[in-house]
Each structure stands twice: as C-alpha cells, then as structure tokens.
Amino acid sequence: MEIIQESVSCLSLAQAISEASRCLYCWHPPCVLSCPTGIEIPKFIKRIETEDMRGAAAVILKDNILGGTCGRVCPVEELCEKACVLNQLEQRPVSIGKLQRFAIDSFLTHHHFKPRVKLPSKQKVAIIGSGPAGLSCAATLAKAGIEACIFEKKELPGGLSTYCIPSFREPLEVALREVEEIQNLGVEIQTKKELGRDIELEGLLKEFEAVFLATGLSGSPRLGMAHEEYFLDALQFLSLAKLNPLSLSFCKHIVIIGLGNSAIDCALVAKKIIKANVSIIYRKRLEDSHAYPAEIEKLMKETINIQTQSTVTAAVIEENRLIGVYCSQLDDPGCFDKRRRLKEKKEFFLPVDLVVRATGQQKPFWLQKMHIELDEKGFIKVNEKYETSVPRVYAGGDCIRTHGLFSTVHAVEDGKRAAFYIAQSFQKKVFV
Numbered sequence: 196m197e198i199i200q201e202s203v204s205c206l207s208l209a210q211a212i213s214e215a216s217r218c219l220y221c222w223h224p225p226c227v228l229s230c231p232t233g234i235e236i237p238k239f240i241k242r243i244e245t246e247d248m249r250g251a252a253a254v255i256l257k258d259n260i261l262g263g264t265c266g267r268v269c270p271v272e273e274l275c276e277k278a279c280v281l282n283q284l285e286q287r288p289v290s291i292g293k294l295q296r297f298a299i300d301s302f303l304t305h306h307h308f309k310p311r312v313k314l315p316s317k318q319k320v321a322i323i324g325s326g327p328a329g330l331s332c333a334a335t336l337a338k339a340g341i342e343a344c345i346f347e348k349k350e351l352p353g354g355l356s357t358y359c360i361p362s363f364r365e366p367l368e369v370a371l372r373e374v375e376e377i378q379n380l381g382v383e384i385q386t387k388k389e390l391g392r393d394i395e396l397e398g399l400l401k402e403f404e405a406v407f408l409a410t411g412l413s414g415s416p417r418l419g420m421a422h423e424e425y426f427l428d429a430l431q432f433l434s435l436a437k438l439n440p441l442s443l444s445f446c447k448h449i450v451i452i453g454l455g456n457s458a459i460d461c462a463l464v465a466k467k468i469i470k471a472n473v474s475i476i477y478r479k480r481l482e483d484s485h486a487y488p489a490e491i492e493k494l495m496k497e498t499i500n501i502q503t504q505s506t507v508t509a510a511v512i513e514e515n516r517l518i519g520v521y522c523s524q525l526d527d528p529g530c531f532d533k534r535r536r537l538k539e540k541k542e543f544f545l546p547v548d549l550v551v552r553a554t555g556q557q558k559p560f561w562l563q564k565m566h567i568e569l570d571e572k573g574f575i576k577v578n579e580k581y582e583t584s585v586p587r588v589y590a591g592g593d594c595i596r597t598h599g600l601f602s603t604v605h606a607v608e609d610g611k612r613a614a615f616y617i618a619q620s621f622q623k624k625v626f627v
Contacts, residue, residue, distance in 0.1 A: 199365065201267070201362075201363055201366065202364065203293065206290075206297045211243055211298075211545075214293065215240045215244035215294060217290075218237055219241075219247065219280060221237065221433075223571065225280065226289075228278065229274045229276070229418075231604045231608045233608075234255055235258070235588030236291055239298060240289065240372075243521050245441070248298055248301040252301070252302030252306075253302075253465060254443040255295055255298060256442045257354075259604070260335070263296065263375055264603060265299060266295035266297075266299055267296055267364055268360055268364055268602075269292060271291055272488070272489040273489075274486055275291045276292065279291070284396075292347045294615070303372060308379040308380055317505075318341045318404050319342070319402070319404055320341055320343050320403055320406070321344055321346060321406045321407070322345045322346065322407045322409060322521070323346050324347065324354065324408055324411060324603055325352035325354055325374070325409075326356070326606065328410055328591045328609045329345055329354070329407070329612070330352075330353075330354075330373070330610065331607040331608075331611050332611070332614045333382040333614075334382060334617075335610065335611050337377075337380040337381050337616065338380060339614070339618050341617075341618060341621065342381075342383075344383040345382060345384045346389075347384060347385065347386045349386075352405075353373075354411060357371060357584075358433070358434040358435065359430055359434055360433075360436065360462065361468070368422070368533060371611040390410070391565075396565055396585075405617050405621075406589070407581075407589045407617065408583070408594060409610060410592075410594050411592055411595060412555040412556035414429070414431065414557060415453075415550075415555055415557070416552075418507070420481075421509070422517070425510060425512065425517040426510075426549075427549060427550070428551075429457045429461050429553035433460060435459075436465075440469065443469050443549070446469055448472045448474075448545065448546050448547070449469065449472070449551065450507070450547045451465065451550075451553055452477075452480070452550065452553060453476075453552070453553035453554045454475060454484040456485075456487060456601075457556075458475065458553035459490045462499055463543060466499060471549075472500075473499045473500065474499070474500040474502060474545055476495045477502070478487050478500070478505065478525070479506065480504060502524065504524060506523055506525065507520050507521070507550065508521050508522060508523050508542070511562070517550065518611075520544070520547050521543075522542065523541065523542055524543065551616070567583050567590075575594065576595075577591070580614050580616040581613040581616055591610055592606040593604065
C-alpha cells in the first residue's frame with residue numbers, strides 16, 4: 196500500500212510568519228480561555244512572528260507537553276479557533292493548530308527535552324497507561340523531581356496516538372517521538388504490563404506512594420447478533436490500519452456501524468488507506484450524531500454511502516467468510532421495540548468483507564474487581580483533585596470523562612492537574 200501523507204500539510208516558515216501576523220494579540224484572549232490546557236496562545240504566536248521558534252515551543256510545552264500531537268488532532272474548530280475574535284469580524288480565524296504544530300515540529304527538529312537530574316527521592320508514582328493522560332502526568336511529575344513509572348499493557352507506548360489516530364492525522368513516528376522526549380525527562384516506561392494480569396493495584400500501592408489510572412476505555416460493546424465474531428471493533432480496525440494495513444488488503448467493501456468521531460475516523464481510514472468501498476449504517480438521523488461538525492464535513496466530501504435511521508440485523512457467512520449484511524431502515528429512529536421494528540423495517544442487503552463496530556466504548560471490566568467507586572454511568576468516580584475512593588489512587592482521561600468533549604487535549608490537562616495534586620499531597624506529608 197502507498198505511504199499516506201498527513202492530510203494537513205505543514206506550514207513553511209514564510210507561511211507561519213504570515214499567519215502569525217494575523218493575530219490581534221487580545222488583552223483578554225478568548226482563545227486561551229477555550230484551551231483546556233491554558234496555553235498562552237498569543238504569546239507563542241508572537242514568538243513565531245519574530246522567528247523565535249524555540250521560545251514559541253517553550254510557551255506551548257510549559258502547559259501542554261504533547262503540543263505536537265494536539266497541534267494535529269485537537270478539535271480546534273470547537274475550541275481555540277472557534278473563540279478567535281476574528282470570527283466576530285467575519286474573517287477566518289487564526290490557524291492556531293497549524294501554528295502550534297509548526298512551532299513544536301521546528302523545535303524538535305533541532306532540539307530535545309533536557310534530561311532532568313535525578314535527585315534522591317522516596318517519592319515514586321506508578322501510572323497505568325501511556326496515553327495522553329498518563330504521559331502528561333508522568334512528564335509533569337518528572338519536571339517536579341518526582342519519579343514516575345508508566346506501565347503499558349501493549350507492546351508500544353503512546354496509547355491512541357500510536358495505535359488508533361489515523362496516520363493521515365498523526366503519523367506513528369510523531370507519536371513515538373513525543374514518547375521518547377518524555378522518556379528523556381527521566382520517565383520509565385514498562386510495556387506489556389497489564390493491570391490485573393501482570394501487576395496488581397495492591398502491589399503497586401506497596402511499592403509506590405501513589406498510583407494514577409489513565410487506562411482509557413475498552414472497545415465497542417457487542418451487538419448481540421449471530422456471527423459477530425467476524426466483525427472488528429473500531430479500535431482493533433484503526434490499529435490494524437495504522438500498524439499493519441496490508442492485513443486488511445482483502446477488504447473491498449467495508450461497513451461501519453455508528454456515526455461518532457471514531458466511526459468517521461474508521462470510514463476515512465477505510466476509504467483513504469484501505470481503498471475500500473465504504474458504507475455507514477447509523478440508527479439515528481444525521482443531525483443526531485455527536486461527531487464534531489468539522490468531522491462530518493470531512494466525511495461528506497468523500498464518496499461514502501451513509502444509511503441513516505438504519506440498523507444491521509444479520510450477517511451472511513459463506514465458506515467461513517463474511518460476504519454481506521442485511522440491514523433494516525426504520526421509519527421511527529427512536530423505536531427500539533423489536534416487534535414494532537419488524538413491522539416497520541425496509542430490508543436491504545450490502546455486500547461486505549468487513550464490518551466495523553464503532554458504537555461507543557465500554558468501561559474496562561477489571562474496574563469491577565478493583566473496589567474503586569464508579570459513577571452511575573460506570574466511569575471512575577473522582578473528586579476535584581482526581582482522587583478516587585481508594586486512598587492514594589488517582590484517575591484521569593477517558594476513564595473518568597462522563598460528559599463534554601472527549602479528546603486528547605482534555606486528557607493531557609487531566610494528567611497535568613492530577614500530577615499537581617499528587618505532588619501537593621507529598622508536600623503535605625513532608626510538613627506533617
């Protein structure tokens with residue numbers, strides 16, 4: 196398969212300076228207020244305009260250690276760029292995401308994070324998961340002189356950035372480069388270490404002064420139909436497409452179930468990387484989707500068949516191979532009564548080599564065994580200091596995100612803030 200380039204090209208120096216000059220450098224910048232990590236956006240943009248790329252990167256990295264990733268994948272259309280005052284003047288907002296990416300890429304081309312001098316310290320924190328929340332927490336602790344060790348269940352660190360964010364949004368080497376830079380700060384990462392299998396919470400609490408859970412969420416729930424073993428979960432599909440796309444070369448027709456942000460990623464990956472004919476099956480109306488409007492817009496530009504108010508009802512298997520699915524189109528998308536659905540359905544058949552479930556994510560099953568209090572939706576319950584019901588155990592990222600936006604930048608902020616409170620708790624112990 197062909198090498199997929201990033202869909203948004205990097206700015207040149209001249210383009211970056213020109214774009215930076217459009218910033219009005221507001222006195223109370225709304226873009227900063229809308230940034231979950233609180234990056235001083237006008238400040239780093241001013242430094243780009245004066246060709247101080249190292250200074251621009253320093254401003255970004257002070258508040259967001261994963262500035263390179265977030266410059267690529269952050270939903271800026273819903274956050275900082277949406278808040279840009281140029282919108283009120285009926286002008287195009289400053290391309291903050293592109294400028295952030297330019298600054299970090301320019302910096303990391305010539306520089307590296309400086310290793311922290313390890314001081315004798317009895318303060319050690321175990322972090323479960325090497326996604327954005329875990330990496331952010333570890334880096335923040337390391338910069339505060341606190342030893343951080345990340346335990347990652349997979350072979351490669353980086354979480355969704357490494358495994359699931361499409362390569363045309365964030366290439367694998369970009370994700371791993373940021374992980375390497377965080378390791379330069381003195382953070383230890385142990386891979387192939389899964390909580391509940393290779394390590395236990397009780398054991399970690401004996402060895403470490405605190406534990407931060409940044410486990411994310413699990414795959415999509417099963418649909419409860421026959422032959423579902425021939426389907427792939429969205430995270431499985433995205434991971435294969437990014438790390439081993441040739442394994443999916445047999446797929447000429449792919450059906451995606453769902454229409455959230457992950458489903459759209461799956462559809463675009465199937466179209467752009469796997470080069471398959473793609474159909475989306477969504478049980479509600481298009482306007483009911485919770486996907487970002489910018490993502491819906493990207494989807495509509497592609498030749499993808501979108502069947503709304505529809506469900507997959509049966510999979511057809513022939514010679515131990517998936518060859519198609521039967522679907523039903525509902526007159527009433529809010530109707531989930533099976534008897535009524537049978538009366539209303541209009542069946543149609545789609546030839547298919549692969550079905551991808553992208554219908555949300557489940558909470559990790561091991562949570563039930565950890566005696567950690569969960570909220571009514573099954574997420575880990577934390578207080579304003581990210582403390583769980585178990586003493587010295589903190590949590591952040593998607594595993595606590597009960598509402599609002601689910602994105603990398605919010606997870607980064609969770610990790611940063613949790614690290615602050617963990618460090619604060621250590622200081623209290625010193626003075627007690």
